[in-house]
Amino acid sequence: MKITSTCLLACLAAAMMNNADAWGSFHRDPPTGTYSEAGGHTTVKTSFAEGSGFSASVQSSFAAPDVAGASTESAAGLVLEEEMILIPSSGVGSSETYAMGRGGRSDRREGGRIESKANTEGKIDDNIFRLVADSSGSAHSSAMGAATGDNKVGQTVDGSYVEGDTTRFDSPDRDGFGFFGFAGAMGTTVGGAHAGPVLAGARAIERVNEGTFDVVTSPVDNGGRKLQRSWYSPLEVLVVESGGSSKVNVKDGGTASSGQVNVASAADLPDLDYEGSQSKSLAAAEVGKMGNPFVTNGAEAYGGAASGNDCNREAAEEGPEAALCEQNTVSGQSAVAANYKFEVGVDASGYGSATNGADRKKYKGTQAGNINLGVTNNINTGMAAGVSFGTASKSNNPGSLAIGTGIQTANDVRDGAEPATFVLENTGFLDSLWG
Numbered sequence: 375m376k377i378t379s380t381c382l383l384a385c386l387a388a389a390m391m392n393n394a395d396a397w398g399s400f401h402r403d404p405p406t407g408t409y410s411e412a413g414g415h416t417t418v419k420t421s422f423a424e425g426s427g428f429s430a431s432v433q434s435s436f437a438a439p440d441v442a443g444a445s446t447e448s449a450a451g452l453v454l455e456e457e458m459i460l461i462p463s464s465g466v467g468s469s470e471t472y473a474m475g476r477g478g479r480s481d482r483r484e485g486g487r488i489e490s491k492a493n494t495e496g497k498i499d500d501n502i503f504r505l506v507a508d509s510s511g512s513a514h515s516s517a518m519g520a521a522t523g524d525n526k527v528g529q530t531v532d533g534s535y536v537e538g539d540t541t542r543f544d545s546p547d548r549d550g551f552g553f554f555g556f557a558g559a560m561g562t563t564v565g566g567a568h569a570g571p572v573l574a575g576a577r578a579i580e581r582v583n584e585g586t587f588d589v590v591t592s593p594v595d596n597g598g599r600k601l602q603r604s605w606y607s608p609l610e611v612l613v614v615e616s617g618g619s620s621k622v623n624v625k626d627g628g629t630a631s632s633g634q635v636n637v638a639s640a641a642d643l644p645d646l647d648y649e650g651s652q653s654k655s656l657a658a659a660e661v662g663k664m665g666n667p668f669v670t671n672g673a674e675a676y677g678g679a680a681s682g683n684d685c686n687r688e689a690a691e692e693g694p695e696a697a698l699c700e701q702n703t704v705s706g707q708s709a710v711a712a713n714y715k716f717e718v719g720v721d722a723s724g725y726g727s728a729t730n731g732a733d734r735k736k737y738k739g740t741q742a743g744n745i746n747l748g749v750t751n752n753i754n755t756g757m758a759a760g761v762s763f764g765t766a767s768k769s770n771n772p773g774s775l776a777i778g779t780g781i782q783t784a785n786d787v788r789d790g791a792e793p794a795t796f797v798l799e800n801t802g803f804l805d806s807l808w809g
Contacts (some may be wrong), residue, residue: 388447414471443564486563494555516617523565618677629666648778672712703764
């Protein structure tokens with residue numbers, strides 16, 4: 375996640391030149407504080423099978439003169455594989471982690487708080503004596519944060535992916551039977567008196583947290599990290615949140631997978647004459663060939679993102695609902711694919727919305743969009759996917775409105791591109807669209 379932008383600072387530098395005391399002033403020195411917490415667990419149990427799991431979280435908070443904030447990242451993964459021929463095998467496991475923290479002034483005038491959660495659980499069971507095979511599980515990810523201050527920024531990104539495979543003998547290397555699940559979430563919120571320290575602080579705390587997370591998770595192999603790579607004034611809170619889940623259940627020779635990704639961001643930068651809120655959601659699911667046609671195979675994914683500016687204090691706990699925030703965006707997406715008794719069905723649905731409340735800003739814009747795709751074929755396999763988004767922005771200057779909206783959009787798309795590409799590749803959509 376990269377909230378700051380060299381282009382934005384260059385194009386709007388003139389607006390910041392009036393803030394010569396951007397790094398703090400000597401006329402006030404209120405008490406400040408920081409808090410960080412992280413925890414989790416991983417458990418794996420197998421019989422004539424292989425299993426591995428991991429859970430990791432890092433949270434960083436800071437407080438400096440006139441600016442403070444927090445950054446977080448959480449990830450959890452689980453792999454269960456059956457490799458024994460003609461021997462009953464089974465496995466079960468779960469990984470869960472969380473992180474939370476905050477930094478700011480004691481009067482809550484300036485600062486940020488953030489939290490992230492990730493978990494996955496799954497099982498496999500291959501009872502060859504009854505010719506029954508089962509692979510099922512789920513993954514969940516979420517992040518939420520809020521910031522206060524005259525200038526403030528925030529972003530959350532989360533995603534999850536699961537796949538199940540119960541093919542015993544039709545893969546040459548005998549690696550078909552198993553379960554894989556992954557979930558990850560990250561976010562940063564920073565608030566302060568002036569835009570320059572807020573943007574610089576967001577970039578710095580994010581880099582520190584991401585660097586520490588990379589060190590902490592360095593022992594985890596690449597296969598296990600496929601996806602990763604409030605309060606003072608009733609109208610002064612920025613809120614961002616995103617979350618979703620993926621599920622899979624296949625039996626007796628079936629395969630399926632699903633995944634989802636969400637991005638939410640908000641920027642309230644009066645020094646740069648820009649205020650914007652954006653959200654984006656993606657979900658995809660696919661079901662492969664059925665083995666036993668009289669069992670149900672399927673996968674589903676659900677996700678949503680929301681962000682808001684000029685929110686009241688309740689929004690910091692309840693989320694950026696339109697009734698709680700003057701500027702608000704929401705997007706949500708779902709995808710389902712399943713087959714049973716020589717029939718296959720898919721479903722994709724979603725929505726996006728954006729609101730700018732009435733105020734004296736001269737230039738405003740909102741945009742919302744949604745696309746859904748569903749495909750089935752004559753071998754009873756199918757896939758479903760969709761994308762939705764919402765964008766709201768406003769300014770007293772048309773140039774600031776255009777530049778700020780464009781850069782915020784580009785940053786969100788970039789930060790969600792890698793996990794979104796992973797989901798679309800592994801559910802078969804990129805091959806079907808471009809192959």
